[in-house]
Amino acid sequence: MSSSLRVAGLFAGIGGIELGFHRALGDDLDTVLLCESWRPAQDVLTKRFPDVELHPDVQTFTDLPEGLDVLTAGFPCTDLSQAGRTAGIAGAASGLVAHVFEALRLAQKRSRLPWLMIENVPNMLALDRGGAMAYLISEIESLGYRWAYRVVDTRCTGLPQRRRRVILLASRTEDPRSVLFADDAGERQPSDYSDAAYGFYWTEGRGGLGWARDAVPTLKGGSTIGIASPPAIWIQDAEIGRRFVKPSVEDAEEMQGFPRGWTRPGDTVGRRNGPRWKLVGNAVTADVSAWVARRLVSPGEVIDESRPWDGVGGWPKAASGQDGKISSWRVSEFPVSLPYRHLLDVVDASTAEPLSRRAAAGFWNRLQQGNLGRHPGFRENVAAHIHSMDLQETLFGTDLEQSRVAAG
Numbered sequence: 001m002s003s004s005l006r007v008a009g010l011f012a013g014i015g016g017i018e019l020g021f022h023r024a025l026g027d028d029l030d031t032v033l034l035c036e037s038w039r040p041a042q043d044v045l046t047k048r049f050p051d052v053e054l055h056p057d058v059q060t061f062t063d064l065p066e067g068l069d070v071l072t073a074g075f076p077c078t079d080l081s082q083a084g085r086t087a088g089i090a091g092a093a094s095g096l097v098a099h100v101f102e103a104l105r106l107a108q109k110r111s112r113l114p115w116l117m118i119e120n121v122p123n124m125l126a127l128d129r130g131g132a133m134a135y136l137i138s139e140i141e142s143l144g145y146r147w148a149y150r151v152v153d154t155r156c157t158g159l160p161q162r163r164r165r166v167i168l169l170a171s172r173t174e175d176p177r178s179v180l181f182a183d184d185a186g187e188r189q190p191s192d193y194s195d196a197a198y199g200f201y202w203t204e205g206r207g208g209l210g211w212a213r214d215a216v217p218t219l220k221g222g223s224t225i226g227i228a229s230p231p232a233i234w235i236q237d238a239e240i241g242r243r244f245v246k247p248s249v250e251d252a253e254e255m256q257g258f259p260r261g262w263t264r265p266g267d268t269v270g271r272r273n274g275p276r277w278k279l280v281g282n283a284v285t286a287d288v289s290a291w292v293a294r295r296l297v298s299p300g301e302v303i304d305e306s307r308p309w310d311g312v313g314g315w316p317k318a319a320s321g322q323d324g325k326i327s328s329w330r331v332s333e334f335p336v337s338l339p340y341r342h343l344l345d346v347v348d349a350s351t352a353e354p355l356s357r358r359a360a361a362g363f364w365n366r367l368q369q370g371n372l373g374r375h376p377g378f379r380e381n382v383a384a385h386i387h388s389m390d391l392q393e394t395l396f397g398t399d400l401e402q403s404r405v406a407a408g
Helices: 016-028 039-048 094-108 127-142 249-255 276-281 286-297 357-367 378-396 400-406
Strands: 005-010 029-035 053-055 070-073 115-120 146-153 164-171 197-200 232-235 244-246 306-308 318-322 325-329
Touching (some): 005 286, 016 070, 016 286, 039 053, 094 115, 094 127, 127 146, 127 318, 244 378, 249 276, 357 378
Parallel strands (some): 005 029, 029 053
Antiparallel strands (some): 115 164, 146 164, 146 318, 197 232, 232 244, 318 325
């Protein structure tokens, strides 16, 4: 391919793919169009990409720009993720991806088809026996594309977030395997991670914790009414009362590869439960996109680790295919292994908001109903944190978290 790319982004969110492509290609990238329907995300895109045309609704989008090299689509995972409704690819939100293929079919009649890049959650490989993936591949192959996909862990870029996403590429003229399967660094070494901090979901406790060493589990978008859903961080050596803290939304932006404050234009009312957590949680990690962009313009030699897929069970974590023939690939979720940033180098433990007494108590009650959270010292520290909060409430006469919320 040319080292210069013309790119259009559907379901653009806050521009994670576009920012990553820009970092990788600089002036050799020309983003010609973005499409996004949610107003807060539109406000972010308008501020961050002021010279790019913004289309408001994929359902009314028909014409692809002339001379387009890459069409990207980080379509909604709402109906596909374990944290979502799991209605499947036919769900009202995730089903909008059909408009991507409609636009490509229209473009097929008058111009060459661009590269297609799709990003979504790994759960779609298993949900409904892989029905979502089967639909995507069927549509892709009907357009004459050859395709490849791979589950990629954000930690490969050095960001301290354990976020696994499917990256799918398809082309009619190029080999997507030379982009996705030219690199394999293997799982990061345990020595890359520190024992100073562990991330987990404090909103769970019975069925799962999302436990992550020196990282946070996947950042979530929160609820539809804007209630933030940050993970918590256990800092073993902190003083009692500050051993359990939450990252700020700016911390989350950085762990998604964005500059701090990137989503601020999307929160026009400045509410505590504004849209910024949802904007960040739903985003495509910019640093993962940068890796894809570099390989798009400079494909590598394909690693020969494939074998025919028998079609049994859910789809493999990495696969490629064309004309109905599918191969699975024995590759890791870490195509690269960039220098790692420790969690406490991103989150300032001295200023991070402590987990409130109410939140910690609710988590503790759920924790008692299962056998999770057995890391040495963890449960004892949760109990000590709650006791510390009880002492503060006794001394000051109120719940400090409630006071802080009341103050704005």
